Amino acid sequence: MARQNVLGVYADADSAAAGARSLRAAGFTGEDYEVLTGNPYPEGAFGDHPKRNKLFVFPIAGGLTGFSLALLFTAGTQAAFPLVTGGKPILAIPAMMIIMYEMSLLFAMIFTVMGVIFESRLPRFSGAGPVYDPRITLGYIGLLATVEEERIPAARQALQDGGAADVVGETTTA
Amino acid sequence: MASNEHSANGNSHGAPLPPATPEELNEDLIHEARRVGPRMRTLLIIFGSLFTLAFVGAGMRLASGTDDHTVWRYYAVCYFFVFSLTAGIPLAAIGLRMARAQWRKPTSRLAEMFLILGPMHVIFFIPLLAGAPPITGTEPPHNTMWMDWQLGPWLPDIIMVSTLAITGLGLLYASALPDLAAVRDHAADGTTKSWARRVARGWSGTDRQWRMHKSALGILGAFYVAMYAMTHFSFSTDFAISMVPGWKDPIFPAFHAVSGLQMGLGLFIVSMFLLRKVHGLGRYFELEQFWGFSRLLLVLTLFWFYFWWSAFILFWYGRLPHEQSIIALLIFGDPAESALLARPQFLMFAGAIGLSFIIPFLVIMWNPVRRSIVGPTIVGLVIISGGLFDRLRIYSNTWSVEQVGGHALEEVPAFAVPDIWDAAFFVGLLSGVPFLILLASRVIPIVSLWETREALMMRVVRPFGIGNAHVVGKPD
Incomplete structure (x- = not known):
């Protein structure tokens, strides 16, 4: 089933954490979204699921x-x-x-x-990502939900309820 | 630019970092610090023009021939001085990042910017290899660690310097990647934006990317440290110890590395000072950073003397004829020649120990000096001068020895004056340092945006007793 992306952009860590809680309350799991930040945050600060890597x-x-x-x-x-x-x-x-x-x-x-x-899944020749907002490198925090098409409205609503400054983009990814 | 008046007076009462919003950071580090104004353009033109002298000097030295290695003595002095001065600076970022020192965060990028000099080190090392004496076919045989292997030391040393340069560039790229994305997103001018888009393509700051980024900085940093030590070992062994018959000194490579670190830290502190004053980045290079690095400078100054003394004492009490020759070559000069103060070798040594140890130690041992901005900067300048005397002492004397083979140095070679091409090479190579760093700073922010933002995020000031205390978060 096709999955789509929707990005909630938050002005600070507290509101991003509220957005993550709102997503979880709406039935989404840590696998359904990832956090985009302009600087590193402590692991699990937004309840996202840490992905293992094999760099070693x-x-x-x-x-x-x-x-x-x-x-x-x-x-x-x-x-x-x-x-x-x-x-x-x-x-x-x-x-x-x-x-x-x-x-x-x-x-x-x-x-x-x-x-x-x-x-790191680089280089990505199509740009910074399927849905991206340049304010992220200004210190804003993005919650990028990647979910089935029919759950997009719920994700969008959850991100909005969490206090997002903006909710942007919907792109079919697979 | 955001106000930096707060820190311009040295912030000597330990006041907190001035609060900076993400927009102010962005303005300071992406726009203002990278703006190519008339002054920056002039500096780039001057240093760029002078840098060409390095190519002229190297070319003329090659034209003078490679049969007689003694004419390459000042080329070796210049090369090893600039290499020693700059190659160790990134360790200020790598080591303190490993130690999780929070105060170093605004300074790490400046230290890493010196990694951009890696290709310059490789390019100017190649003529030096051509000018170095062969390891086979000499009579008496040239004593090296390469066991008459035809490809040594050229092949291993080229691999080594190249590996150091590639590791450095990899580390700089990995460290700067998030900031290049910020430049891609927010730079005002199209050319820079276009460059940043090419090199930062795809970075969006996902959790996976940040975790990879952290691992990469750790692994590449460790590789750089390993290669740094190895490079000093090979340089000091192949281009100093093995050039002098009878010189056997296992401590010298360690001294070479530590003295390189010391002069590098001196230059780093001076660079921080210049960025404060000239570039208006005072809020990122505050008293806390100068104070922290001045303590390291004191430690390295003590190490300088410790390693030098440990080597010297063996020769001094050994007193075998070949050991006395080494002392004469590197420290006191030929006793048969003239009064002590008239011997060039002794004057070089006096300059080295005076400016690398005695004066810096007597000045920086005092806490008020360490806890200032001007004090460590002046000591840094003194140490750079001492480093120049030290490399002059080592390489001009060892490369003046005509007969590299044998068991003992027969006589202390006479002092030779550098020629015009040596001077051109010296000025050019030194100018290459600011030129390449300023050029790179057009794309790569010279203060790390992501680390500075992280430092601000993890640091708050709370009332404590009758004053305030800094509370620093260390999440991992």
């Missing part, structure tokens, strides 16, 4: 990739041209460790940036 996987995967490539590269080049220096082993482990450290961090960092972009 990206630096681990990147680090392992970089380490493996560095190991292959340094061991490979030394094994390909074996030169005994000062009676030391062909594989110069202390020198190799520096490359492995650097490559591990380099790839972990690149994977992390990719992970941030992927997990």
